[in-house]
Amino acid sequence: MIFTCEKSKLQEAINISQKAITGKSTMAILQGILLIAENNTITLIGSDIDLSIETKVEANVIENGRIVLDSRLFGEIIKKLPNSTVEIRTTEKNSIDIKCEKSNATLFHMNAEEYPEIPMVDENKMCFLSQKLLKNMIKGTIFAVAQDETRPILTGVLFQILKNKLNLVALDGYRLALRSEDIDVEQDINCVIPGKTLNEVSKILEDDEKKVALSFTDNHILFNLGKTKIISRLLEGDFIKYDSIIPEEYNLRATVKKDEILGCIERASLMAKDGNTNLVKFDIKDDNMIITSNSQLGKVREELNIILQGESLKTAFNSRYLIDVFKIMEEEEIYMEFSSSVSPCIIKNKENNNCTYLLLPVRVATR
Numbered sequence: 001m002i003f004t005c006e007k008s009k010l011q012e013a014i015n016i017s018q019k020a021i022t023g024k025s026t027m028a029i030l031q032g033i034l035l036i037a038e039n040n041t042i043t044l045i046g047s048d049i050d051l052s053i054e055t056k057v058e059a060n061v062i063e064n065g066r067i068v069l070d071s072r073l074f075g076e077i078i079k080k081l082p083n084s085t086v087e088i089r090t091t092e093k094n095s096i097d098i099k100c101e102k103s104n105a106t107l108f109h110m111n112a113e114e115y116p117e118i119p120m121v122d123e124n125k126m127c128f129l130s131q132k133l134l135k136n137m138i139k140g141t142i143f144a145v146a147q148d149e150t151r152p153i154l155t156g157v158l159f160q161i162l163k164n165k166l167n168l169v170a171l172d173g174y175r176l177a178l179r180s181e182d183i184d185v186e187q188d189i190n191c192v193i194p195g196k197t198l199n200e201v202s203k204i205l206e207d208d209e210k211k212v213a214l215s216f217t218d219n220h221i222l223f224n225l226g227k228t229k230i231i232s233r234l235l236e237g238d239f240i241k242y243d244s245i246i247p248e249e250y251n252l253r254a255t256v257k258k259d260e261i262l263g264c265i266e267r268a269s270l271m272a273k274d275g276n277t278n279l280v281k282f283d284i285k286d287d288n289m290i291i292t293s294n295s296q297l298g299k300v301r302e303e304l305n306i307i308l309q310g311e312s313l314k315t316a317f318n319s320r321y322l323i324d325v326f327k328i329m330e331e332e333e334i335y336m337e338f339s340s341s342v343s344p345c346i347i348k349n350k351e352n353n354n355c356t357y358l359l360l361p362v363r364v365a366t367r
Contacts, residue, residue: 001065002089003037005057007081007100010042013057014075016228017046019200020053021071027116032068033075034115037061045118046071051197052118053204055228065090066112077105119231121222126213127161127185131225134212135205137168137179138198140355143324144170144177145195156192156235158242159221161185169242170195175321176242176358192239193221197232204228246358247346250337252310254284255350258334261289262326264302268293269319271300279362280319284338285312293319315341316362325357 017033025031025048034045042059045052067090078086081100090096090109098105138157146154151173158169161183168179201223205212213224216234223230268280272293283290284306291302315338325347326334337346347357 001035001037001067001096002063002087003042003059003061004085004087005042005059007078007083007086009057010059010086011075011078013042013044013055014071014078016055016204017044017053018071018075019203020046020048020051020230022048023072024048029068029110029114030116031071032110032115033071034066034068034112036066036112038064045115047116047118049116050194050233051200052231053200053228054118054231057227063089067096068110068112068115069096069107070110074107077107119220119233121215121217121220121231123213123215123222123224125187126215126224127183127187127189128211128213129166129183129185131205131210131212132207133181133183135202135207137166137181138202138205140179140328141168141170141177142195142198142202143328144172144175144357146172148172153192153235153237153239155196156194156239157198158239159189159191159193161187161189163188169239171240171242171245171358174318174360175325176245176356177325178242178246178356178358180354180356189216191216191221192235192237194232194235197221197230201230204230245344246356247337247339247344250310250339250346252284252308252313252338254289254309254336254338255307255333256289256304256336258326258329258332260304261291262323264289264291264304265319265322265326268300268302269323271295271298272319277362278318278320279316279364280322281314281316281364283312283314284308310338313338313341315345316364317345317359318362321359325359329355 036043040061042057045054084101087099095106095108160167166181166183170177215222268291272278272280280293287308289304289306293300331349333350335348344358344360
């Protein structure tokens with residue numbers, strides 16, 4: 001293998017393919033990046049079996065070849081090189097020479113024949129989404145994915161296309177996040193994508209209207225961004241019937257300004273953190289919302305004006321869960337809907353009905 005390539009382009013391709021490499025695999029070969037040089041293109045592949053990322057970069061390929069290089073070390077070497085043309089060539093004794101201006105490094109490589117095959121996904125059946133849309137929908141749900149793997153299905157996000165509407169749903173037992181958008185896709189799809197996959201996909205997606213093509217099998221999903229392809233296994237099992245969890249009625253609706261309530265909760269959470277509970281209490285009445293928190297070190301009281309419809313209410317929440325929601329909401333005015341002090345709170349936009357967030361309250365002992 002012999003090729004030359006611009007350092008900046010090679011480094012970007014390494015960064016993308018590395019996102020699939022967890023470092024937790026017992027297979028040494030999966031600590032590496034597979035490099036394939038042919039047709040004046042370098043293909044870089046990173047994989048942990050469950051997730052594989054393939055990306056291509058233009059290069060001047062003088063001699064074709066396939067090798068596997070230690071991901072971390074190769075990435076660090078290229079990162080530290082001058083911003084110039086890099087030459088890479090294989091030599092004897094399973095090693096490569098990396099040259100860039102006056103810099104020279106030698107790195108041992110592994111046998112590409114030992115690298116696992118990447119799953120094949122039929123790309124004849126595809127649906128197309130705006131990268132910006134998908135990126136925003138992932139951002140609006142991924143925080144609610146379960147971190148505890150005792151229920152593996154909840155470590156993923158439900159990807160559902162039903163009657164020209166795309167729904168992304170995540171829940172962890174304490175909260176639920178639902179984002180919905182109308183799309184021009186005829187086929188219905190229902191699958192659960194690992195949260196880790198969507199985390200990495202969102203880092204690669206661009207914030208524009210370029211299209212990403214999605215293809216599905218029973219076990220895998222493929223995100224095709226042109227030069228980059230991301231292939232992930234899907235989670236097995238049935239996702240919770242989320243629509244039966246979301247209340248359709250409420251006894252109290254508070255209209256609040258997002259930035260104001262976020263500021264109040266963030267200040268109150270400073271004291272709540274000291275108690276290790278993240279607990280903030282709400283007293284809602286007479287077009288006022290009073291938010292309090294206390295610990296051994298002191299207490300915080302915040303008050304903000306709201307528009308109140310319905311009965312007064314006292315309840316309490318984990319402040320971190322509230323902050324997660326308010327930080328990603330896009331409208332300035334939002335609704336908070338309650339049925340009772342021990343029932344879930346529903347948070348949604350005032351104008352655009354494209355998101356629903358459900359939070360369970362914290363039960364507080366009364367004296």
